[in-house]
Amino acid sequence: MITLYGFSYSNYYNIVKHVLLHKGLPFEEVEQFGADDAYLRISPLGKVPAMTTEHGECMSESTVCCDYLEDAYPFNSPLYPADDYDRAKVRQVIKVSELYLELAARRLIPFSISKAPVPPALAQEVTDVLTKGVAALNSLAEFDPYVMGNKLTLADIYLRYVLGVVALAGALLERDFVAEIEGVEAWQAMMADTEIARKVDADRDANGPAFFAYIKERYGI
Ligand SMILES: N[C@@H](CCC(=O)N[C@@H](CS)C(=O)NCC(=O)O)C(=O)O
Structure with missing residues (x-):
């Protein structure tokens, strides 16, 4: 089972989450704000998102995670052209x-x-x-x-x-x-009008208070 670490207010986190949902892959989410020692072992730069796979190894960088998912699950709703x-x-x-x-x-x-x-x-x-x-x-x-x-x-x-x-x-x-x-306006409306986008956006909005509470505690702003 894939585990996705990070928080739903993060745009980078949501890229990987959207890809996981698009490919219909089972995954669990573990909320992570900030980088403690345990998280640095999962994400070496402390960045969100990070992901663990069935190989047990950690993986970070959103594009790397997305490309891994495409390579590992090429037949689940492909996100790259064949050519x-x-x-x-x-x-x-x-x-x-x-x-x-x-x-x-x-x-x-x-x-x-x-x-x-x-x-x-x-x-x-x-x-x-x-x-x-x-x-x-x-x-x-x-x-x-x-x-x-x-x-x-x-x-x-x-x-x-x-x-x-x-x-x-x-x-x-x-x-x-x-x-x-x-051409962005019509495209944005089309992209927002999917079940997956609605879920990701709703989770993002719901996570706003926790994110800002973390920022306040961490940086005093
Ligand atoms: N290049 C990284 C960037 C990820 C990133 O900057 N994530 C933010 C959250 S949206 C973060 O972890 N910020 C905390 C930090 O930079 O220490 C990726 O593509 O995943």
Whole structure:
């Protein structure tokens, strides 16, 4: 049985959870906020999510976990195309989403929580990266109706949970980066309108109070 460690307010956690649900794999969730010594043995950098498999070994990094699930369970509702080139294009969108959207936007999460003003130099750095990330996505993604064409792939699931953080950063920067992605609105509505997305979102919302209580206790904000 697969065990997924982390917390439902985490967008990265929800990427892996969505994939597990999509593939119909049995798994249990173990809530983990912060990194104590026991968790560091499961997730070496203390990051959420982490996963243990039937091999007993721990695994972290959301894309690694998702790729493992795809490789280990290729016949359970595949999330990559069969063709090598098409697979690479899916991975390209995921990589762009991770490096030039999520990681840039994530830098503003502490300011969203603390309500402290974003230093102008940081606001500019994040704006510059997000501008490039959105432009790259606009040149790579199809949204017809899915990110890479007529089939749902891991790029759809990954991007869905990245855009929540981009929206949060956009609110602080007073610029709607998500709306600058061509075709995103109809796609977001379609992606939200599934039983799995509804469950993941409901679990996320329910976990909000516990997450903010943890942040308050840990950081005093
Ligand atoms: N590259 C990691 C990033 C995971 C990550 O940053 N998770 C956040 C929660 S959403 C976390 O663990 N933050 C605590 C920390 O960075 O120490 C992945 O793809 O899984």
